[in-house]
Amino acid sequence: MTPNPNAFRVATYNIHKGVQGIGPARRLEIHNLGHAIEQLDADIVCLQEVRKMNRQGERQFARWPELPQADFLAPEGYTAVYETNAITRHGEHGNALLTRWPVIRQNHHDISDHRFEQRGLLHVVIEVEGRHIHAIVVHLGLIKGSRVRQIARLREFIDREIPPDDPVIVAGDFNDWGARMRYAMNAMGMRDASDLRGPPTLTYPSRLPITQLDFIYARRLTPLDSSVPRGPIWARMSDHLPLLTDFLLSKE
Template sequence: MNSTANTFRVATYNIHKGVQGIGPARRLEIHNLGHAIEQLDADIVCLQEVRKMNRQGALRFARWPELPQADFLAPEGYTAVYETNAVTRHGEHGNALLTRWPVIRSSHQDISDHRFEQRGLLHVLIDVDGLPVHAIVVHLGLIKGSRVRQIARLREFIEREIPPEEAVLVAGDFNDWGARMRYAMNAMGMRDSSDLRGPPTLTYPSRLPVTQLDFIYARQLAPVACSVPRGPIWARMSDHLPLLTEFSLATK
């Protein structure tokens, strides 16, 4: 485990399917993302827009990985858990979780609000040094009404599937301009890890971030630090920047 024996690190990152640019300028960034995720040195990495397969990409790029992106991106010694949210003409993509801790079990729930946006939540129960931690990876809708309904379904899922005394992380791309979903998450007992005194944790767009769309919320875990890596290398790999939070292993 990184940092100290009493903390662990969580990252969330929308990787934009491992490809950046438009038209002829499109470039493959999945190999750079693999190095970047390893450099994050996070114990739990929550990923969105992860491709299981894509026939068009495999034909266009000579270095397209043979493995599904979740498995390709997992550093040595990590377990990769992936679930598909969207099936397209050329392939499928969804959410993934990478962790150096033992995975006890995982599940998936479709939370699509309408047929034009296929969305899901990935739930993974992890043994973090003897502490059961439920990590939920989300990628919420582009429409505010969809996000409100998806947060309500998230709450139903947590109340139904997770004992109230156990630790929970909810991380991902909330598409939440102005952090308006924070109130609903707080009402569930979930604290926003970036709501700490310190520099702003802006994650979007990566080249000149003006807002935070990516969040890590937690229950029964105390966040102690939150940061966003910046610089030209991070700006070119995805349209989002990763968000990193360090948590105390002492439950709150």
């Protein structure tokens, strides 16, 4: 992490509900994810597919955490914020944000495009050096048309809810093959680290990443560096790899 006092790190990570594998080979990875998230040393961690509770998991795994996953994953000294996107037969899951900075307020906005996919925006206002940073955690739909409409609703939400001069971060699993949503994000003043020279930030699938589905966009913040942790340990914890971006908080 850069020593610049105005720099900070944002991470986004789809944790696949803390479980990997299929059938009898299913294994609980939530404890390993807790150690991994701490190692990221990010000031803001945006998480998707986070379980608040799941009765099936509680029955199957003896070491299932007693706490909701967002609280369990939060490193010491961090605040965990969670909002449910989907209620299922066995429980509920959604988006979460972990931060070492004070949380001013939070809200949730439903952006579900059809009844088969429940999606939402988690909006958290964080205080940094006396300034407010708005962080929005997203997990967009699997269908291209849904993603287009959800980005339009994201823009409406930002225009309606966030002052135009406040810094904004939008991070999460965009399900965006080919980064086609980048044009729409750029059109609303949101930029990611795509202009920085560096290795490709491929995040999916974790075992042999061929594309980037996870993105961190920002307005009124300057990206300094972007990276993706790799290796066999990261490959086994989720089907996605985490994405990290260091930003510079400009002086007022």
